[in-house]
Amino acid sequence: MSVLVYIDTLSGKIAKNAMEAVQYGSKIGSTTVVTNGDISEGELSKLGAYGASKVLVNKALKSNDSEQITKLVAKAVESTGAETVVFSHDLVGRAVAPRLSVLLNAGLVSGAVALPNDNGQVKVNVFSGKAYGFVNVKTSKKVIALTPNSVGVVPGSGEASVEAFDADLGASKITVKEIKKQEGDILLPEAELVVSGGRGLKGPENWGMIEDLAKVLGAATACSRPVADIGWRPHHEHVGQTGVAIRPNLYIAAGISGAIQHLAGVNASKVIVVINTDPEAPFFKAADYGIVGDAFDVIPKLTEEIKKLKAEN
Amino acid sequence: MKLLVCISKAPDTTSKIDFKDNNTEFNEAGVQFIVNPYDEWYALVRALELKEANGGSVTTITVGTAEDDSIIRKALAIGADNAVRVDAKAEDAYFTAFQIAEYAKANGFDMVLTGKETINFNGSQIGGMIAQLLDQPFVSLATKLEMSGNTATIDQEIVGGSEIISLETPFVLSAAKGMAEQRIPNMRGIMAARTKPLEVIPAAACDAMTSFETFELPEAKSACKYVDADNVAELVSLLHNEAKII
Ligand SMILES: Cc1cc2nc3c(=O)[nH]c(=O)nc-3n(C[C@H](O)[C@H](O)[C@H](O)COP(=O)(O)OP(=O)(O)OC[C@H]3O[C@@H](n4cnc5c(N)ncnc54)[C@H](O)[C@@H]3O)c2cc1C
Numbered sequence: 001m002s003v004l005v006y007i008d009t010l011s012g013k014i015a016k017n018a019m020e021a022v023q024y025g026s027k028i029g030s031t032t033v034v035t036n037g038d039i040s041e042g043e044l045s046k047l048g049a050y051g052a053s054k055v056l057v058n059k060a061l062k063s064n065d066s067e068q069i070t071k072l073v074a075k076a077v078e079s080t081g082a083e084t085v086v087f088s089h090d091l092v093g094r095a096v097a098p099r100l101s102v103l104l105n106a107g108l109v110s111g112a113v114a115l116p117n118d119n120g121q122v123k124v125n126v127f128s129g130k131a132y133g134f135v136n137v138k139t140s141k142k143v144i145a146l147t148p149n150s151v152g153v154v155p156g157s158g159e160a161s162v163e164a165f166d167a168d169l170g171a172s173k174i175t176v177k178e179i180k181k182q183e184g185d186i187l188l189p190e191a192e193l194v195v196s197g198g199r200g201l202k203g204p205e206n207w208g209m210i211e212d213l214a215k216v217l218g219a220a221t222a223c224s225r226p227v228a229d230i231g232w233r234p235h236h237e238h239v240g241q242t243g244v245a246i247r248p249n250l251y252i253a254a255g256i257s258g259a260i261q262h263l264a265g266v267n268a269s270k271v272i273v274v275i276n277t278d279p280e281a282p283f284f285k286a287a288d289y290g291i292v293g294d295a296f297d298v299i300p301k302l303t304e305e306i307k308k309l310k311a312e313n
Numbered sequence: 314m315k316l317l318v319c320i321s322k323a324p325d326t327t328s329k330i331d332f333k334d335n336n337t338e339f340n341e342a343g344v345q346f347i348v349n350p351y352d353e354w355y356a357l358v359r360a361l362e363l364k365e366a367n368g369g370s371v372t373t374i375t376v377g378t379a380e381d382d383s384i385i386r387k388a389l390a391i392g393a394d395n396a397v398r399v400d401a402k403a404e405d406a407y408f409t410a411f412q413i414a415e416y417a418k419a420n421g422f423d424m425v426l427t428g429k430e431t432i433n434f435n436g437s438q439i440g441g442m443i444a445q446l447l448d449q450p451f452v453s454l455a456t457k458l459e460m461s462g463n464t465a466t467i468d469q470e471i472v473g474g475s476e477i478i479s480l481e482t483p484f485v486l487s488a489a490k491g492m493a494e495q496r497i498p499n500m501r502g503i504m505a506a507r508t509k510p511l512e513v514i515p516a517a518a519c520d521a522m523t524s525f526e527t528f529e530l531p532e533a534k535s536a537c538k539y540v541d542a543d544n545v546a547e548l549v550s551l552l553h554n555e556a557k558i559i
Contacts, residue, residue: 008472015472064471066441066451089437091472095453098441101407107522108406110436121526128432130330133525173450174480177466182474193559217559228490235456235490236470241326241432242350243490250558261326267531271556273548274537284537289551293542301545306559309549 001029004082005052006073008092009039010064017088017148017190019050019155024146025086026051027115034076034165036061036069041162048158056165063176066095068169074103075167077141089145090189097145106141113150128241128264148190149247184220188237191220194248194269196239198224198262200255200276200295204232209299210254216306222246224256240265252302254295258283275299314369314460314482316360317422318393319413319439321403322377322384323349323432332528339433339528348384351428353391354495355488360426361392362493363460369423370394376403376412382511389506390498396509401516404524406434410442411519417447423463423482429454429489437487444485452484456491 005025007018025031033047036058044055056076061068073096077085085100087093089111101108113132114123121134125147188194195214197207207221214221221237228238239246241264251269255276256262263286266272274287275298284290291298324330325345333340348357360371373388375381376399385396399412417425425447427440437453444451456475457468463482468475470489498506540548552559 011473066444066453070445091454091470094437095441095451098406098410098438099445099451101438101522102410102442102445105522108436108438109523110438119526125435126433126525126528127324127330128435129531131332131528131530133528136524136526137522138520138524139522173484174452174478176476176478178477179471180475180477187473236475238490245435250552250556264326267534271552271558272534273552286534287537288534288556289548290537290539291542291545291548292539298542298545302548305546305549308546309553309559 001084002080002082003029003031003084003086004073004076004080005031005033005086006069006093006096007033007035007088008064008090009035010037010062012037012039014043014047015190016153017090019047020148020151020153021086021088021146022047022050022052023153024115024151025084028084028086032056032076032080032082033160034073036072038062044162045159048160049155050153051156052160055160055162057162058165058167061169063172063174064092064095065172065174066099068172069096070099070103071169072167073100076165077104083140084142084144087143087145089147093145097143101143104141104143105139106143107137107139108143108145109135109137110145112144112146115151125245125268129245129268130264147247149192182236186218186220188220188222188239189244189246191246192248193217193219193250194222194246195219195252195254196222196224196256197227197254198256199226206296207233209296209303213252213299213303213306216303216310219250224262253283254299256283257281258286314363314367314423315421316364316369316371317417317425318352318357318360318371318373318388319425319427320352320357320373320375320385320388321349321428321431322346322375322381326350326432331530336527336529346384348387349428349431351430351488353388355490355492356426356428357388357391357393358493358496359458359488361496363458367460372397374399374413374416376401376409376516378402385511386506387498389509389511390502391496392502394509396511398511398513399516400513404521406436406438407442407523408519408521410439410446412516413439414443414446415517416514417443425485427485427487429487440485440487447483447485450480450484452478452480452486454489455486456489458486458492
């Protein structure tokens with residue numbers, strides 16, 4: 001079967017969730033990648049290590065306008081004869097995959113967390129992480145949007161051939177006036193390690209210790225909803241049922257009670273560590289490791305101990 | 314400005330999720346339903362603010378059965394002018410988007426607003442599909458929206474940050490956190506909602522492209538291992554040697 005994977009490379013780099021989507025595609029069939037923007041051929045050829053045989057790149061398209069990307073991907077589907085198109089269920093995938101599904105009359109599975117099973121059904125996240133569903137696609141063509149960090153990625157070897165790919169994309173109806181880069185380089189939705197703080201940390205001035213711990217770990221920072229609502233932390237850090245849903249390898253929660261809406265967004269994390277003064281905090285029921293104690297005391301100690309560990313290894 | 318806001322029913326966020334009929338259907342017994350938070354807090358409230366500032370109208374649309382009428386009345390109580398319900402079970406995202414697009418085509422709106430996703434299916438599918446069906450631009454995950462005449466200026470979440478974009482109506486937008494503040498309906502709104510028009514229209518012919526076959530619950534976690542607050546080194550050792558994640 002022929003598979004096409006669209007990845008966003010506007011940053012000039014290939015993000016981990018993009019490699020993951022490519023490798024996922026290569027396990028379904030022979031995989032071509034399509035992307036756009038100013039990214040070097042050398043960088044793109046590395047996708048061979050994740051199972052891509054060919055990469056089509058449209059350098060002229062430098063925005064993430066979903067109308068134009070949809071046209072680009074549709075043209076690539078036509079030229080490769082792909083039957084399955086894979087996206088990462090990231091911010092670009094969320095906008096483009098539904099459009100492409102309509103254009104190609106190809107059923108869309110979004111939020112996939114596994115490869116199609118023997119019946120061709122795809123397991124997805126539903127009820128904000130509280131359950132899984134198995135989706136059957138009735139159309140012959142399929143679009144699958146893969147949840148970041150769901151199947152993981154293991155580099156192999158090989159190089160992909162890179163080809164320029166032109167398509168008639170029409171004029172964009174959207175004008176980009178300003179781009180604001182998020183501070184810190186580890187993006188929360190794709191982060192493998194996350195340190196998160198709740199209302200128990202009392203105020204924004206106390207986030208230094210959270211950032212210090214995140215720094216020694218190489219982790220992204222996150223927070224509970226009230227913390228973002230009061231403005232202690234930016235909205236994009238809010239995790240939970242009405243925020244970002246994440247599935248890192250490690251989630252450290254300090255001063256968060258573990259309300260059901262918070263858990264919904266984080267309980268797919270592989271290992272959860274909870275630090276809370278209240279032994280009755282509901283979060284301990286969802287935790288793998290717990291410390292009943294004061295975050296102001298425990299977090300700096302944890303940072304020191306991890307520094308020691310890193311120094312030894 | 315004529316605004317159309319998509320409203321979906323969702324289980325209350327505290328609901329216990331389980332399934333019936335051999336795990337093929339969500340078990341609604343004892344579940345309280347709410348307006349999907351993204352639809353209500355962000356899409357609907359921002360649409361109402363725009364109407365209050367610039368005039369126009371706010372219509373809500375829901376694809377669903379008569380059981381959805383109570384959450385539709387809630388949207389009317391918050392301030393929508395009128396509501397439409399396409400009388401059909403929402404088979405899948407495509408079926409739902411198709412119904413909404415048909416209504417939007419027939420009635421002409423300046424903007425169609427959806428929430429970022431529903432909290433039951435988390436698909437983020439409807440908005441983009443409607444945009445494609447209407448052949449309009451789609452702004453996904455908008456966190457701020459200002460109008461000046463027919464020109465919209467929007468803050469949009471993108472990979473690694475955000476961008477400010479501008480475009481002309483008509484377009485489709487999905488609303489995320491930051492757009493507006495939740496509004497609690499007052500008594501007058503609730504009274505008025507009872508008599509506001511709720512039009513029920515038949516569904517247009519459309520085949521769903523996907524279906525949910527079965528559901529399952531995540532495996533239960535094993536019990537939490539407690540570490541003494543005075544022995545943080547042990548936690549680090551467990552994370553390193555036992556869990557092997559640092
Ligand atoms: C419709 C709806 C949607 C929602 N969506 C979300 C969502 O997406 N994400 C989300 O997070 N919430 C969400 N909520 C809110 C949720 O119900 C909780 O109110 C919220 O998660 C609580 O945040 P918190 O744990 O930071 O604060 P609190 O509940 O106030 O808990 C603070 C915790 O800190 C502990 N603590 C205090 N001092 C210390 C200390 N010195 N050291 C260690 N621990 C300490 C306390 O024991 C307590 O457990 C939603 C609510 C609703 C109604």
